[in-house]
Each structure stands twice: as structure tokens, then as C-alpha cells.
Amino acid sequence: MPEPDLDVVALGSAIVDVIATADEDVVAAHGLVKGTMALVDTDRAEELYAAMGPAVEVSGGSAANTAAGVASFGGTAGFVGKVRDDQLGAVFAHDIRSAGVVFETAPASDGPPTARCLVLVTPDAQRTMSTFLGAATGLAADDVDAALIERAQITYLEGYLWDPPEAIDALRRAIALAHDAGRRVAFTLSDPFCVDRHRHEFLDLVRADVDVLFANEIEILSLFQVDDLKEALERVRDLCDVAAVTRSEHGSVVVSGGDTISVPAVPVARVVDTTGAGDLYAAGFLYGLARGESLRQCAELGSLAAAEVIAHVGARPQVPLASLLA
Amino acid sequence: MPEPDLDVVALGSAIVDVIATADEDVVAAHGLVKGTMALVDTDRAEELYAAMGPAVEVSGGSAANTAAGVASFGGTAGFVGKVRDDQLGAVFAHDIRSAGVVFETAPASDGPPTARCLVLVTPDAQRTMSTFLGAATGLAADDVDAALIERAQITYLEGYLWDPPEAIDALRRAIALAHDAGRRVAFTLSDPFCVDRHRHEFLDLVRADVDVLFANEIEILSLFQVDDLKEALERVRDLCDVAAVTRSEHGSVVVSGGDTISVPAVPVARVVDTTGAGDLYAAGFLYGLARGESLRQCAELGSLAAAEVIAHVGARPQVPLASLLA
Numbered sequence: 001m002p003e004p005d006l007d008v009v010a011l012g013s014a015i016v017d018v019i020a021t022a023d024e025d026v027v028a029a030h031g032l033v034k035g036t037m038a039l040v041d042t043d044r045a046e047e048l049y050a051a052m053g054p055a056v057e058v059s060g061g062s063a064a065n066t067a068a069g070v071a072s073f074g075g076t077a078g079f080v081g082k083v084r085d086d087q088l089g090a091v092f093a094h095d096i097r098s099a100g101v102v103f104e105t106a107p108a109s110d111g112p113p114t115a116r117c118l119v120l121v122t123p124d125a126q127r128t129m130s131t132f133l134g135a136a137t138g139l140a141a142d143d144v145d146a147a148l149i150e151r152a153q154i155t156y157l158e159g160y161l162w163d164p165p166e167a168i169d170a171l172r173r174a175i176a177l178a179h180d181a182g183r184r185v186a187f188t189l190s191d192p193f194c195v196d197r198h199r200h201e202f203l204d205l206v207r208a209d210v211d212v213l214f215a216n217e218i219e220i221l222s223l224f225q226v227d228d229l230k231e232a233l234e235r236v237r238d239l240c241d242v243a244a245v246t247r248s249e250h251g252s253v254v255v256s257g258g259d260t261i262s263v264p265a266v267p268v269a270r271v272v273d274t275t276g277a278g279d280l281y282a283a284g285f286l287y288g289l290a291r292g293e294s295l296r297q298c299a300e301l302g303s304l305a306a307a308e309v310i311a312h313v314g315a316r317p318q319v320p321l322a323s324l325l326a
Numbered sequence: 327m328p329e330p331d332l333d334v335v336a337l338g339s340a341i342v343d344v345i346a347t348a349d350e351d352v353v354a355a356h357g358l359v360k361g362t363m364a365l366v367d368t369d370r371a372e373e374l375y376a377a378m379g380p381a382v383e384v385s386g387g388s389a390a391n392t393a394a395g396v397a398s399f400g401g402t403a404g405f406v407g408k409v410r411d412d413q414l415g416a417v418f419a420h421d422i423r424s425a426g427v428v429f430e431t432a433p434a435s436d437g438p439p440t441a442r443c444l445v446l447v448t449p450d451a452q453r454t455m456s457t458f459l460g461a462a463t464g465l466a467a468d469d470v471d472a473a474l475i476e477r478a479q480i481t482y483l484e485g486y487l488w489d490p491p492e493a494i495d496a497l498r499r500a501i502a503l504a505h506d507a508g509r510r511v512a513f514t515l516s517d518p519f520c521v522d523r524h525r526h527e528f529l530d531l532v533r534a535d536v537d538v539l540f541a542n543e544i545e546i547l548s549l550f551q552v553d554d555l556k557e558a559l560e561r562v563r564d565l566c567d568v569a570a571v572t573r574s575e576h577g578s579v580v581v582s583g584g585d586t587i588s589v590p591a592v593p594v595a596r597v598v599d600t601t602g603a604g605d606l607y608a609a610g611f612l613y614g615l616a617r618g619e620s621l622r623q624c625a626e627l628g629s630l631a632a633a634e635v636i637a638h639v640g641a642r643p644q645v646p647l648a649s650l651l652a
Contacts, residue, residue: 018417021644054394054421054642057383068380087413087439095380113413316380318347 001150001181006102007075007290008186009152011144011174012063013136013160014081014105015115016088017275019313020055022120027128034122037129037191039163045132048118057088058314059095060117061136062190063158065276065315069283069305071100072321075290078102078148080174084135088114099316105143108135119275121313127275137164141173149177153290154212156282159190162198175209184289186212188282189219196222206239212289213243214282220245229253233260242289244299246281248274251303254295263299266307276315280305284321327476327507332428333401333616334512335478337470337500338389339462339486340407340431341441342414343601345639346381348446353454360448363455363517365489371458374444383414384640385421386443387462388516389484391602391641395609395631397426398647401616404428404474406500410461414440425642431469434461445601447639453601463490467499475503479616480538482608485516488524501535510615512538514608515545522548532565538615539569540608546571555579559586568615570625572607574600577629580621589625592633602641606631610647 027034030048040048059068061081070077079096083089085107092114096103115136120128139161149155155178161167178185187210189195195202202223206213213236215223220232220243229245233255236243242256251264284301293301305321312318353360356374366374385394387407396403405422409415411433418440422429441462446454465487475481481504487493504511513536515521521528528549532539539562541549546558546569555571559581562569568582577590610627619627631647638644 049420050424052420052424054385054425055417056640057417059380091381091383094375094378098376098378099380314382 004151004153004183005076006078006152008067008070008154008156008286009078009080009148010063010067010156011080011161011171012158013061013115013133014064014083014092015061015117015131015136016092017058017060017117017119017315018049018055019058019119019121019275020052022053022122024122026051027120027122032120032128032130034128035126036193037131038193040130040132042132045116045118045130048130052118052120056313057091058316059092060276060315062160062188062279063156064096065279066156066283066286067101068096068099068316069280069321070287072317073284073287073301073305074322075287078152080105080144080148082135082139082143083107083114084111085109086113088116089135102148104145104148108138111135111138121273121275125271125274125310127273133164137166139164139167139170141169144170144173144177146177149174150181150183152183154184154186154286156186156286158188159194159198159202162201163194179209184211185209186214186286188214188278189223192218192222195219199223211241213240214278214285215243216246216278242295244285244302246278252281252299254299256295259295261296261299263296263303266303268307268311271310273313274310276309277306279315280309280317330477330479330509331402332404332478334393334396334480334482334612335404335406335474336389336393336482337406337487337497338484339387339441339459340390340409340418341387341443341457341462342418343384343386343443343445343641344375344381345384345445345447345601346378348379348448350448352377353446353448358446358454358456360454361452362519363457364519366456366458368458371442371444371456374456378444378446382639383417384642385418386602386641388486388514388605389482390422391605392482392609392612393427394422394425394642395606395647396613398643399610399613399627399631400648401613404478406431406470406474408461408465408469409433409440410437411435412439414442415461428474430471430474434464437461437464447599447601451597451600451636453599459490463492465490465493465496467495470496470499470503472503475500476507476509478509480510480512480612482512482612484514485520485524485528488527489520505535510537511535512540512612514540514604515549518544518548521545525549536566537568539566540604540611541569542572542604568621570611570628572604578607578625580625582621585621587622587625589622589629592629594633594637597636599639600636602635603632605641606635606643
């Protein structure tokens with residue numbers, strides 16, 4: 001097995017975000033739960049899109065944002081995810097490649113169009129997401145290139161990928177390849193509703209296969225169905241090597257073996273759009289981990305990247321994150 | 327003829343902007359002239375896109391931006407322009423309709439894809455544009471709905487529309503319909519290279535058909551092939567009722583009959599992206615004109631709208647312009 005030459009390879013849904021600002025009452029009127037992600041079918045996606053104001057389209061996808069973030073730090077990253085051979089698929093592929101990420105997954109030549117996520121950003125900078133998965137559901141075990149997984153120190157998986165049933169074979173294959181090659185597997189719980197949908201699978205996965213777990217406070221409480229963060233942290237401490245729990249403006253807590261490390265958030269002059277905060281935290285953390293930094297430094301890199309992305313609209317960095325390393 | 331119930335109907339290329347930041351040397355390396363618009367074919371568009379960094383997609387198109395700006399002031403506007411029935415065409419149609427603009431032009435069901443404009447924004451906030459016209463070249467006389475033109479006090483045409491030869495019939499028809507209905511025709515010179523391409527047609531047009539002319543300083547100098555703004559202003563004074571010449575941070579000058587009115591620019595904390603400055607100046611001016619404001623007030627509304635749009639990425643307002651009217 002050659003030495004890994006990539007820091008991170010990420011697997012996830014390949015999505016273009018469609019972002020518009022919206023008032024709270026628009027979110028409520030459409031039965032959406034602020035701050036969460038809901039899956040929608042074609043009809044619902046069209047209904048919501050018609051109700052949205054003028055939008056901007058920006059490449060997104062949780063794990064893809066993380067891969068772009070790693071590259072933005074000067075790290076090396078790959079991404080595996082499925083688009084269609086349509087205009088939004090071309091946009092997704094262009095953006096992630098031009099961010100410096102290796103992306104070679106073949107686009108689907110038939111079936112549903114490239115996935116999109118309708119993001120409503122309310123005046124409090126919270127984002128409410130309605131995702132039409134489209135072509136992203138077609139990710140298959142065949143799409144997971146063994147050589148790519150073996151090239152990466154860390155294989156990173158998003159919880160969202162448990163939603164399309166077909167993608168599970170791809171995930172299982174990636175996990176097996178990574179572990180057989182002696183690499184680490186990282187995983188994010190993605191979203192509290194996603195945890196609700198897949199709690200048992202996620203608990204089994206974290207116990208058996210995950211070396212590094214990412215979650216926010218609500219997600220980790222949901223995973224263990226407890227209402228006390230301390231208790232959740234003790235539970236997760238026994239399950240995996242490293243768990244990093246993000247707490248918005250309160251920073252993050254990392255538990256690993258007997259260690260508990262609290263790291264503050266990096267202050268932001270004005271929080272504009274929280275889309276991608278967790279994804280970019282993971283990017284900073286994983287970049288640090290792959291480069292042999294301490295867990296505290298990893299968490300600090302996570303805070304730094306998250307602060308950049310919440311200061312503007314869109315879930316990918318607008319300045320090279322490497323330029324923020326002083 | 328019923329009273330007009332729209333302030334402005336705009337005809338132009340229906341374009342989605344693909345915007346990325348770029349260093350000066352990237353612009354130079356690709357043989358582009360900073361601050362101008364060049365037409366590109368499919369191959370050149372793909373070559374430039376591949377060389378661009380991660381981008382955002384935002385609906386654009388000069389006259390379409392103006393229509394969206396009129397609506398943003400609380401005015402009533404329509405737009406005529408051609409997209410394909412593809413994903414970017416759906417994005418364009420959604421954005422302009424959700425901005426409150428009447429847009430009923432049927433999309434093309436075959437032929438080239440929806441137009442896109444690759445916009446490179448350099449650190450000095452200047453934009454350099456490479457436009458692939460695609461489906462926009464298919465605008466035909468049939469697409470000009472007589473009832474829509476007759477509904478509008480002012481029919482606004484972009485100079486760019488002289489580039490696709492097929493569109494000229496549509497423009498001629500719109501001008502004839504507007505004048506037959508006793509409405510005013512407004513026109514923008516669009517771009518200095520566009521003036522170079524069509525100087526004679528533009529001079530004839532301004533003389534014969536244009537009631538309100540928009541141009542920036544470089545464009546008006548180019549139109550008359552003079553190097554002194556004063557001389558250009560005297561020349562244009564004789565050709566049309568009203569001419570508004572924008573001068574970036576120096577504001578604008580309006581000439582009409584014996585009047586010459588200078589209006590300052592509205593200061594901006596930080597100029598981020600000048601894309602759309604002229605389009606939004608026209609929006610404010612035309613909104614004022616349709617509402618019976620003085621020429622000075624029209625120019626002030628133009629300055630106000632331009633200031634909003636240059637303070638962020640993208641060529642359409644991000645806040646309702648009506649909210650800026652104090």
C-alpha cells in the first residue's frame with residue numbers, strides 16, 4: 001500500500017444550492033422547520049421554488065463543501081458523488097474541480113436531474129433547506145474508486161447519504177476499502193431529522209466503523225436520545241476515537257479517550273448565512289488531523305473555517321482559508 | 327388605446343451570469359479587455375469556464391436587470407427575451423418573475439442552450455464579461471407581444487440586442503409598436519465595443535427612434551468618435567429628447583433641450599462588483615420618468631440604484647430599492 005497522498009476523500013450528495021432570503025413567515029407558511037433539512041420530491045420542489053424570491057445558485061452538498069474547504073486550506077482532497085450530465089451537473093463539477101478537489105465520479109446519463117437544495121435564509125441568518133436529491137440517489141458501489149479511497153488518509157462520509165437506499169452499498173464499500181488500507185473513517189450526523197430517520201444504523205456505524213465523529217449539539221443529543229450534553233459526550237467517548245461536537249457561537253467540544261477539549265468560536269462581525277458552518281468546521285478539523293495537528297488545533301482550524309463561511313451567502317469559502325492562517 | 331399600466335417593458339438578451347473573482351493576470355492571460363463585454367462561441371466559453379475559479383450563478387442580462395430594478399422600486403415592468411427550456415432557462419424565468427416582472431416570452435424548445443455570461447470580477451471591483459448568447463439569439467419578431475408593448479409607458483432596448491442579427495426584427499417591431507401607441511422608446515449603448523460594432527445603426531436609431539438615451543462616458547465618446555465629453559453632450563442634445571450619461575464615481579450628466587443637469591454618485595462604503603451599475607442606473611431613471619419625476623430626480627434615483635448594486639456581487643438588487651427611498 002503506497003503512502004496516502006490525499007488528506008481527505010469525501011462521499012456525499014452532489015448538490016447545487018439555490019439560495020434566497022425569506023422572511024420567517026414564508027418558512028412557516030410552507031410547513032418547513034427552520035434550521036433543518038427536509039427531503040422533497042419533484043412536485044414539492046417546484047412548488048417551493050415558485051414561492052421563493054430571486055435566488056443565486058452556488059455549488060453545495062455537505063461533504064462536497066467539506067472537501068472544498070480542505071482544499072481551500074491548501075490540503076488535498078477528493079470527492080465522490082453523483083450528478084446528471086445536465087447544466088447544474090456541469091456547474092457542480094466545474095466548481096469542485098476549480099476549487100482543487102479531485103472529482104471523477106461519472107455523471108449519470110439518464111434518470112433524474114442533478115440534485116438541488118432550496119435554501120431559505122431568514123433574517124436571523126439561519127438556513128432552512130429543502131433538498132431534491134435527484135441524480136444524487138444514483139450513487140452506486142461502482143462509483144467508489146478503490147484507488148481514490150486508498151489514496152486518502154481520511155475517508156469522510158455524510159449522514160445524509162443514508163437517505164438514498166442505493167447509496168448505502170457505496171458507503172459500505174468506501175468504509176471497507178478505507179479500513180482495509182489502514183485509513184481512518186470520519187462521519188457527520190448531518191441533521192437532527194436525519195438522525196431520527198437512521199438512529200439505529202448510525203449508532204451501529206459509529207460503534208463499529210467511525211474513527212472521527214462530527215455532530216452539532218442537537219444531533220448528538222438526538223443520537224443518544226438524551227437531553228444533557230454531558231451525558232451525550234460520555235456516551236460518545238466510549239464509541240469512537242474522536243468526537244467533535246459543534247455548539248454554534250459557543251464553539252466546540254472534542255472528546256477523545258480521557259480528554260475533553262473546549263474551543264471557542266471565532267467571532268464574526270455579522271453572521272449572514274449559517275449554511276455550511278458544520279461542513280467547514282469539519283474541513284478545518286480534518287485538514288488539521290491529516291496534517292498531524294493536536295485535537296485542540298484541529299478544533300481551532302474548524303472554528304476558523306466556520307467563521308469565514310457564515311460571514312457570507314453560500315456554503316463554500318470565498319477567500320482561500322490558507323490565507324487566514326496567521 | 328387604454329392607459330399604460332406598466333412603467334417599463336425591456337427587451338434584451340436573457341442571460342444567466344456566472345460570476346467568479348479573478349486576478350488581473352487571469353484577465354490578461356485570456357486576452358480579455360477589462361471592463362468590457364466580448365461575445366464568445368461555445369468552445370471559447372468552455373475554455374474560459376474551465377479556467378475560472380468556483381463561481382456563483384445569478385440571473386443577469388442588461389435589460390433584464392433594468393426591468394428587475396424597476397420592479398424593485400415598486401414599479402411595474404415587463405421583459406421580453408429568449409431562453410431555452412433548460413435548467414438555466416428555468417433559473418432565469420424564476421428569478422425575473424419572482425422579482426415581480428411580467429415575463430411571458432416562450433422558451434425555445436430546441437437549438438442552443440440558455441445564454442450565459444462569464445463574469446470575472448477583479449480586485450478593483452471591475453467586471454470583464456464573456457457572453458455566450460446561445461438561445462438569446464433566437465429572439466424573433468413573433469416574440470414581441472403587441473399588447474405588452476402597448477401596456478408600457480416606456481419601451482427600453484439594450485444595444486447588445488443588435489449583435490444577434492435575428493433580433494433586429496424584434497427590435498424594429500417593438501419600436502414601431504411603441505411609437506404607434508404614443509409611448510416613449512429608451513435605449514442603452516451597452517458597451518464601447520458594442521458601439522464600435524454598430525455605430526452607424528446606433529446613430530440612425532438615436533436620431534430617428536430614441537426618446538431617452540443611456541450611455542456611459544466611454545460609450546458616448548465612441549458613438550460620436552470624439553474625445554471630449556462636452557462635445558459629445560452637445561452632439562447628443564440635438565439627437566434625442568433626453569440623454570443620461572453615467573460617469574462612475576463622478577455621477578451622471580443629463581442633457582435635455584437646453585438643460586444640462588449634473589448629479590453626483592451616491593457614496594458606497596466598499597465597491598465590490600460593478601456589474602449592473604449602468605443597468606440599475608437606467609432602472610432608477612426610467613422608474614422616475616414613468617412616475618413623472620423631474621430629470622434631476624430621475625438621475626438621483628439612478629444613482630441610488632447603482633450604489634446598491636455595486637456594493638455586492640451580482641447585477642440585481644439584494645434589497646427592495648423602494649426601501650432605500652427615504
